[in-house]
Amino acid sequence: MTTTVDPEKSQANTPRPADERIEGTVFTPRQVGMLKVAVVVMGVMLLAGLAAVIAGMIFQASKVGKKSAADAPAAAAAPDPVAMEPVASGALEALSIPGDAQVVSMSLDGHFLALHVRWRDDAEIVVVDMRTGKVVSRLNIDKGAPPAR
Template sequence: MAVTNETDNTPLPGTVFTPRQVRLLKIAVIVMGLLLVGGFAFVLAAIVYQASQIAKESTASAPALGGVETELAIPPDATVTSLALDGDRLALHLSTPNGQELLVIDLKSGKVAARVRLNPQ
């Protein structure tokens, strides 16, 4: 009686793969699937972590009233025609009896950064 330790290299019926190749392919598919699921979970955890850090920073750096509170002196007969916000700057378009005027206000400090009087020509 002869016992052989050699693997059977005959393909499975209907395929070109041997049982060893099928077993290795199953292991590879399982490992890659676990890596895919683990990577996806890591990306989701990183997004949640970053979002929570942004929320903590914004609540820690915001003043109790939600920003700078200030008063802006404009001429008594002036009306605000329009305004535009860009980052931490606010632009006001004023209509005054003396003409049109633009004010650019720094929202962090509450001070007027620029005042432009528009002269028609």
């Protein structure tokens, strides 16, 4: 005796109601489908974020050692009692001061050199960028009376 099973009437092909739970879980087929979509979207977002971090690291690493126009110091308009001779690389090679001038002290901070220069009756602090060989700023030292408190 042979039994014929009608595939259209079998339980595997019968549509389930939308609120029927999948056996062994608390999820409906619609919720499982939404979870699959959420997992795929979050995976793509994770990979895109990782790619953005790597691209940012490569971009930042490519800027190391390059000078921008915003980083270049402004040249002083006053006559320079301390003349500098930059070498081809832009670094400071030699420093010339007037014959009656004296370097009282100096301090190095990174690529900036601060010089306390005294000549005649004047004194000033000169800050030099060692990479470019240019004077970044000057501070005249006033020997007047101290300010009242």
